[in-house]
Amino acid sequence: MAGASSASERDDTWLCGSSSENGCVFRCRWVECTALLSCTADLQHHILNDHCAIELQSGEWSCGVIGCDAVLIDEDHARRHMLFHCFHADRQQRGREVLVGSSYTKQMTDCGHTTSSGLVFDGSPLVCEWDTCMVAFDDMFDFVQHCDEHMTALGQEDCVNNVFICRWSNCEQTIRNKNNLRWHIRHHSGDKPVACPFCGRFFANGTKLVDHVIRKIENGRLKCFLCQKTFLTERLLREHGRRHVKNYKCPFCDMTVETPSDLRDHISKRHSNSRPHQCEKCPKAFHQKSDLDRHMVVHEDRYPFECEFCPQSFKWKRQLNMHVRLHDKNADPYTHLCHLCPTKFKNGSNLSKHLIRKHQLSVPSGHSRFQYKKCADGYLRLQTERYESEKLAAQIEAIQRGEKSALVVNSDNHTSTWITIDG
Structure with a gap:
């Protein structure tokens, strides 16, 4: 065999x-x-x-x-x-x-x-x-x-x-x-x-x-046009694509999410004052135990993510990924691009500040921050599209009193294209 x-x-x-x-x-x-x-x-x-x-x-x-x-x-x-x-x-x-x-x-x-x-x-x-x-x-x-x-x-x-x-x-x-x-x-x-x-x-x-x-x-891969991830088979691409489709709407705001668990997490974090998970080492408290577990790394003297090119190590993998780019002489230090002007940024935090101060955009209702997606050229830009299942689109259409869901909607000065697809 x-x-x-x-x-x-x-x-x-x-x-x-x-x-x-x-x-x-x-x-x-x-x-x-x-x-x-x-x-x-x-x-x-x-x-x-x-x-x-x-x-x-x-x-x-x-x-x-x-x-x-x-x-x-x-x-x-x-x-x-x-x-x-x-x-x-x-x-x-x-x-x-x-x-x-x-x-x-x-x-x-x-x-x-x-x-x-x-x-x-x-x-x-x-x-x-x-x-x-x-x-x-x-x-x-x-x-x-x-x-x-x-x-x-x-x-x-x-x-x-x-x-x-x-x-x-x-x-x-x-x-x-x-x-x-x-x-x-x-x-x-x-x-x-x-x-x-x-x-x-x-x-x-x-x-x-x-x-x-x-x-x-690496060969013969199919690419997701939303996040640029690649897959060997159409089935894998199709299953992955479902993760981009919103199926549930928050009853308290305009936030839409993919799964019931995402909706529960959102309501807990954005619409509840309860923080039952208290850190034993500082005054901070959290809505969920998983958030507390991630926070506890701050109090630990561990740096599990080691750079393979130098002796440095980091507490979070995100820090390591940013650091490794410094060892690549051909890597572009700018990863985020503004979709309204040619300005480039090294991280999403600085781009978010730019969008708010320069272009007077606001974070959409229900969100805690701007969302960015990877484009075909490898840069991350503001995600201005929201993909919904037909069932959710019908619910939103009813909420909007008969207005069509496939409309360009202005929410807090932030333009979002609402597109319905078959979930």
Whole structure:
């Protein structure tokens, strides 16, 4: 198989190509170990018996898998951690099968993303929170199978008013059918059916994995005319284009957004005085926990984003991106252009000040700042178009008392072209 042999060329993956001599598909990733295993069960047996049997020193030891280095505090923790490595390897094998079966990716030898053997798993017991079950597991394979058995056991009597209700702890979401509920439970259990055989990242389905791999292909790309991002297939471009389409309007202002969660976030930030998430280190408070988490970086003495060309490091990736441009002698320091005059700016903040002071523009109603989009020439200019679904356009048309929605509307001296498209 082309995909299998491609994966075998890499030394930073659990997978190796199928061999007519030994039929192996997995390689042990433990430091200085060269064992080749034929299936997940053999990999588990090898890892647990040949590597996990090491005595803990000073109450803890580090995972020996290359690139992981997780600190393991006791034997139970070590067992769960290593079993999850085996689960990860199995999902990478499934991912390789998906890529080999796709005409777009069967010849791929890399995904272009950084490989990591580290696990997003704290080593805690895996507890089933379905109804009153609360059974704990060490092995992700057993945990996933157990959760699936709950789904299989559901009968018609569990369908109330033509919907199933999720019984997982603190979740009462209604699902239309049992198959969709089965997929929903994976969000709670943490099960991801496939992982990238090259970089190791987990995905919810094979389609997302294929999209992940082909995003790095440079030739034959289709370009989004709104943001200049490029895509290999029309389906990817079409799915991306939906992100530019507004589907929901704020009931308190003229703001329109793409998703219900965006609308909730907007109302919380712009139309609510509640700031329940208080910083413990300064007087600032935030509407959402995610905002507080981003803010906490200010109080941390960490600079995780390092420049590959010099010793400097930064707290935010945006700072690093701006800095890296300084190392490119051919890079234009001016990234933002005024759409009303030839003036150029190094960032959006200065362009916003220019638009307000020089051209007397105001930030549109409902927005906290101007929005900029990348044009075909690579510069960012003021976004003056808003793309709406037909349903939203009809709602706005009703609000405007019968006026057509495909009009040029002046809002606070800021001109916006409202264009309706089929969402």
